[in-house]
Amino acid sequence: MNQPLAERIRPKTLDDYISQEHLVGPKGALTQQIRKGIIPSLVFWGPPGTGKTTLANIIAKESQRPFFTLSAISAGVKDVREVIDKAKRNDGLFTSKNPILFIDEIHRFSKSQQDSLLGAVEKGWVTLIGATTENPSFEVIPALLSRCQVYILNPFGKTDLESLLNRAMQEDEYISEKQIDLKETEALLRLSGGDARKLLNIFELVVNSEEGEVIEVTDELVLGKIQKNTVLYDKTGEQHYDIISAFIKSVRGSDPNAAVYWLARMIEGGEDVSFIARRMVILASEDIGNANPTALVMANSTFQAVNTIGYPEARIILSQCAVYLATSPKSNASYMAIKKAQQLVRQTGDLSVPLHIRNAPTKLMKELGYGENYQYAHDHENNFVASEFLPKEIEGTMLFEPGDSSREKAQRDFLKSRWKEKYGY
DSSP states (O other), rough: SSSSSHHHHHHHHHHHOOOOOOHTTTTOHHHHHHHHHOOOOEEEOOOTSHHHHHHHHHHHHHHOOOOEEEETTTTOHHHHHHHHHHHHTTTTGGGOOOOOOEETTTGGSSSHHHHHHHHHHHHHHHHOEEEEEOHHHHHSSSHHHHTSEEEEEOOOOOOHHHHHHHHHHOOOOTTSSSSSEEEHHHHHHHHTOHHHHHHHHHHHHHHHHHSSEEEEEEEEHHHHOOOOOOOOTTTSHHHHHHHHHHHHHHHHHTTTTHHHHHHHHHHHHHHHHHHEEEEEHHHHHIIGGGTTHHHHHHHHHHHHHHHHHTTTTHHHHHHHHHHHHHTTTOHHHHHHHHHHHHHHHHHHSOOOOOOOSSSOSHHHHHHHTTTTOOOGGGOOOOGOOOOOSSOOGGGTTOOOOOOSSSHHHHHHHHHHHHHHHHHHO
16 A cells, blocks of 8 residues: 555546536536547646646546656756657647646746747647646746646535545545544544645545544544644745735734734744735835834834744734734825825936025036025924925926824824915815
8 A cells, every 4th residue: 555545546537536616517618628639738727636637637538648747846858858759759649639748836847948848839749738836827938828728726625525535435445444434524624725635645644543443533533643734835836925915905904813814824834034024014114104103113123023033932023013003093195105206207207406406515516506595494484484396397296195094184284284385285
């Protein structure tokens, strides 16, 4: 029994395939194509354990095509070219019956490796099926992606996972010999995270570790055998970007409960403490700003503290800061102001600095009028004098609009007392 359970009960036909109804169900997007053997080049995108490799094997078998497989972890350009040469030598197997080249984890291929596939795919020497857990928009070169159809595989649902467990108990030559009472499945399903391979591996481990005439599988038994659930989190992949996005949006949305949940997901996944803290510093300015200026001070202090302390204690500081930011009043006024200002600069180009606010360190500059008629604000009442500080072409352009927080209302009142006539505050 050298093969793991997931490999032993891998489906061989489309009728045995469980899940992905949207692709291979009765009305699935791929069902009729597979039945007719008309297969375009494909990229299967989905989490681990969702049946990407299995589906590629079934497609090759049902369409009666030669099947070549490479792993992007170990294969290089030379390996790709050797397989393509083999495919070209299969006389009579071109057009609708050309060989299938399956590349697992295609996102790990470099640009040059992906480039080496282009000619074979374009000329029809092979039908490419790539499998990836990462967003192909980022990981597959555009020239290759444009020649492939992308299909998304979803994590297995509860019903599908339970069907897999029942199949294992009924059909596997080793598991079916045991008398198993599957009393509870919640722990198995939760620990699997929708990954069929992981589910079957855990189930096999639990069953094989128990002795007795009848093996009662309960949540308590499963959790006792599996000490720690491995969190699905790839620090260099899409999970990295999806979860930090969820975290930032939760803080911006003033939900401390969601914020600390997504923070915990990152911490449990081993995310870099500096990355989390750095994003909170940005958020403190972008989404809170002058509605609560202390937020930036808090976030910056957090960044310095967690880099000094590190895990595991840094999680406490990160949590404190996340909750503080989530419960702070929000404003993106400063962020919007700089966006508008940059857009204006791109539209108007390098406008000249008005002479009266130019620096005049030399005699020639003074003779040319640099700094002439500049009025020093502190020489006037309330340390203010109405003057012009923008280039002539864009005089009176209002770029900063205070928000509605109490602090920003005070800012608006201040600006109104100085600039109401010019900017309309």
